[in-house]
Amino acid sequence: MTKTVTKNKVRSVEPLIADLANGWMKSYNLDYKLEQEPLNTEIDKALDEYLSKSGGKGGNRPDAKLLLQDKNLNYWPVLIEYKGYKGKLEKLDSCGNIDNLTARNEPNYSNIKSFAVNGAVHYANALLHHTSYTDIIAIGMTGYKDELGKLKHSIAVYYVSKNNLGVGQKVGEYTDLSFLPPPEFDKFIEKVKTLNISAEQLEQLRERKEQEIKASLVKLNNDIYQNEKNLSEDDRVYLVASSIIATLGVPGKVKPLEKEDLKSSPESGETDGEIILRKIKAFLTEKALPETKKELIIRTLQNTLTSDNLNKITAGETQLKRVFNKRLCSE
Template sequence: MSKKQSVEPQIADLGNGWLKTYHLDYKLEQGSLNEEIDNALSEYASKSGGKGGNRPDCKLLLQDSNLDYYPVLIEYKGYKDKLAKLNVNGIPILKKSNNDDDYKTINNYAVNGAIHYAKALLQYTSYEHVIAIGMTGYEDEGGMLQHEIGVYYVSGKNFAFGQKAGDYTDFSFLKKENFDAFIKKLQSLNLTQEARLLAKEERETEITSRLVRLNNDIYKNEHGLGESARVYLVAASIIANLGIKGKVRPLEKSDLKCSPEKGNRDGDIMLRKIDTFLSEKNVPEDKKNLIIESFSEKLLTNSNINKPINGETQLKRVFSKVIDDLGLYYKIGLTTDFTGKLFNEMYNWLGFTQDKLNDVVLTPTYVASLLARLARVNMDSYVWDFATGSAGLLVASMNIMMDDAKKKIKSPEELQKKIIHIKANQLLGLEILPEIYMLAILNMILMGDGSSNILNRDSLKDFEGNYGFVHTNDKFPATAFVLNPPYSASGNGMVFVEKALSMMHSGYAAIIIQNSAGSGKATTYNQEILKHSTLLASIKMPLDLFVGKSSVQTNIYVFQVGLPHEADSVVKFIDFTNDGYTRTNRKKASTNLRDTDHAKERYTEVVNLVKFGKKKLHYLKETDYYEGTIDPAKGDDWNQSAPIDTRPTLDDFKKTVGDYLAWEVSNILKNDAEGEQRLGK
């Protein structure tokens, strides 16, 4: 049987005819809306997987009454059942199970193709919200043209996944008099908690594969770029490409001219853009200069990377690869997840093999949040971290502080002032490794902050407790300490804890550390800590917490600072090895972390147990919680478990007697049966 002929021309004529009757200014496949959109469609991979050449069948740029612009991209098809291909959650499919782009689906289905175009605009333009429309149809048995329409909203709000806007039979929702109501409907759309989690997990998986691909590409094809250079170049490229709406235009590939002229080389252009960006972010001048100098000295003024070869510099080529592979993810609201994945992958790039460096491990975001909550962080806290890594613990603390402020401050003006103060004055982190320090700076910038005190210093040798920028003569009034130290440091890292807590007057601290620190590896430091701080809790964490990175047993220790530990001080020992999460380390898994037993509730329960005691037990078992004491003079008895009572109870006695009588009766019956059988013979 011959394949039915496509009715796409009739469908396109029908759709475009509606737009004409609505007096809307639409452009067809070869038409141009504006240079920005044209460039984005040209830069993005085509529907068939090639470079560029994206041409929606129809496109519009509409404006609502608030003068905000919304690109509208329409894709027509001419076969029945070619409107959209959805996954089990109702989200249009753009990826295969192995995370490669599913170009066959993108090419064959109208909605999927339109969303593919929309992602190009989110990645390469300043537009943050795009309307993707698919329309297809067929001729029924009577020769009548039938059609169906799929309307989807694509934005950072839904992580660039298509979210269905509703059911429509024509395009009249785009009419000027109807458009405001339609936009209001889009703004009210929210992903369910489950869909949001699945969307984030899928994007996280994509980020990892993109980073691996980028690293392999640079390693194989960009000679002369060492491990550190790759990190600096990626960080510089992202900062230059971020932009600030209405103030700083993102650096684009076309801005790099590959000129050999000093002052106008690609590195010079990138440095100027970064300088402008940091200035508009109100980054303190001395901190801004430090960042610029780091980029300049390490990389961007290097003559080799700025030398045009065959009309292109290595800097432009790598910059292009970075924004092509990663641009979408730092523009659609995935900042925490993105920087976490970025740090983990870039740490692998650095190829650390020295013993003193090989334990730099990212704290999972949910553990970072737990530490901040255990340290009782609120909007008035002053939080510091003496081995900040990628600043994940400070980011978690900052989020909790801002959430608390939003709950408590009802004046929008006062709230904004408080948030600015939190970012500028209430966070401080120290990181000695320059490459990791630059990732911490990038992390804070991606989180919307450029003014926090992240310092490239040795917290043990080169820090006396002062602010690093602006208020450099003032002591940082720390009230909360969070830490995941390098375990190869003295006392498994307790050396950082002892110094930080000795510099605080009051407050709380929560650290995650190799648990041998509490059973003999850090005795001297622990003894000193207990002279000025009370151990409130010792929490045994899952062995596979850092699966794929480390398999050491860790504990979280929680302290009240400024109150010496007494012999009768009660310590809460919690066995949290079953935290409700199931972890795997499979590269092709859609997610390696699954909540299989009320994990979120269990983490909240641990916080409440530390604060309020046994009455908060619910998901954890009675045997998982124990209140005991330690000897302040020892420092090696911090890892205790609930004692097991070996004395037999009355119930034990009854059970033993019952089991014995049952055995005796069974033997008697068995012997009687055997006797009867012999007599029968």
Template structure:
């Protein structure tokens, strides 16, 4: 019997499950009923299962409370056919997205769990709820006409990037009963993604972020006239900050689309409302007053207070329209707490639309997140490091360092209270970045706010002329005690950017540094800077990076240089030269590709090995060979001998001789065979040849 001739038993399943809930004395709401204002509004805002705007209606919804009074939204979806419980993608995630990052409405509409997880993402996006239970129930009648059912119970949160994790197998919903729910919550809390699952989820979400950013950029660029280059960046940053909100003792309600009324009354315009919300947010975040004023001034002057952007047309201002696009396209991603350089991706996408020349565009290319983590590890960053960056861009390197510092603190501090104090101290005191470009500076602040607010010491200054080594806000008379330096400098700067390195390292008393820079800096373009550096710091390693590392942005050959700071380089100091041209990743630059970076040759293992080689030497050789790893010395008075490679042995071996003889004999035999073919052809033409001629003698 085909599915088309099988009658759905969804009404029977609904009756069965609703009967359970009633027997558990649970206050549940059916499809057309309201649960609470925030959940109802979120479901209405989100795309419907069929792809329309809003109108999401789970078959059943409720709030379950643990013994501490914490509320967990529970969203239930029913289906009435066999094999319609859940559809998974190739990575084992609930399939709610297509390969091109669009909502997969076919799966969302056809499978019970997929629909429930889709609804849960609406709550992650538009409410403060962080932990949601998605339940799918489907059923069918067996050969005897008896109703059968199947249940899928999934936990959806920012911790699993909105894809959901199966909690356990259940035959009913009695885990929702008041006396059972605490045990269920403990089971949920014990769920952990494996490292592989976590990495796959992060990679998939990052691909979705890039796709959403492209869509947003296209929309603003094509449909929002009158917005200049800087205005587009500032509008996105302002919209995100206004929409973040704060939980806890001093909560700040996120600015919602409905809060913008598109009024023409001065003081009540959309820009006025947004500025007030941003000011409240920054105050609650304890952002220093002078820094807060700088941010407000940047957003207000000629932008949020601009008459044209606030002018209502057909009842809606351009500002409200752009704000709505930003939170609809990006809100889910910045609200689930991804530890990724979100604004680095935002920056690169936004700058695709800027009117820079190619040279200037190359000069502001940001470091891929995996390379940023690589540099931070090479600089030996840990929970007690003080890390600075003299050309911070969107703060991607500082984000990578901060994540490593917090992970190290979590691993070594067993008291939850002490860990929280250390985490706050890291964000407030152990990171410092300088960025001279105003647009990029604002993105750096946004990035650090999104990552938990390590923005305290992000400074809008020229690190070469306006920086004295002190903290930038509040503790302005105290030196920043830097012990780790990370950098991807603008290559147009003096010495290909080595001018930044020399200044930073000369201001440090001890520690380590890792920089990625155009490799010509180590072979003649920065001789004087290099010689100065070696008078107070030791070159530990020179790593040749893949030529296509910045594919689509820049095609220059780069090297990573690693230093120990505070010790002059000695002429007999061993330097580790590593050819990392094959880092295990395959890169493409196809705009329509869903993935432009693929791990095709154990990339993670290769990066791990290079970190170990730099620190411990050739004993860590496993994936690489001595063709890629070479130890030698440099002349501290040279400054142009930093890019060495393993020497090629040109002395022939016995094996080389045997191969040459074999190749010659093969050539002789080939010629003999060719001559024989000619002889046979001549014979077929009726001609005769002397024996000696035919045999090629």
């Protein structure tokens, strides 16, 4: 008679990790929000619109999130992701950075979904792309039960910013979250400000970001080519360029264009193309480009943006708005 040996599957201790960390924050009197709770409109909207950890459009839900203020009155979003297995804290690439990109420079959704820090850094990039926040703290925490059934945990903290191009820099590993409440948070931020990137590292990050953007634009161009009819190659190029410029914005001067700004209206002066063109003109004006260069850019993009076909309303939406939304979703 053959005996069947059933290997016990290791069970996730994520609920215990969440209880532990949330208990700490409660004891620190921190105003933290859980997965389904809103933090603020800007952050909630960014998390909802960014591609999810699985690559779809299901929104992003950090396990916990906070908005903390330092002694200089600067706000710092803090995004926390929990896991419940040994070895699931962070996944690094060969350069020691968080490994959130595949060899094809596309999002590595397997790592983003499976590792705590990778998920938190992914959430932080949602804020870099779609909010005015430029400095974010990403925290990953995981754990397991040892042979005696005792809960073990590990925590890693990363600083994700415009300056490090969203790749993130490791601040350190911690035994708890006692660095979050005041006055410890100010000491923590001082440590964050001491993090440096060498010129060589920054150049590597720039090259990596450029490859990521290139891969994203190639994918977007292919999508438009396959699914959007009656667009010439020039049209596709000009539409993507227009979408990029219109969503850049200038802090305190020009608000980045959002998909809600395009109403697919037939009203003269308020068509989607005219709205995008106005935003581009405002951006170029604030950038103080030479008038001849500014006029050349506007003239190049204007014919495409104001064409009747692109602004024709079908099922309540113009083709221009549809392409613009695809550009936003490709970020």
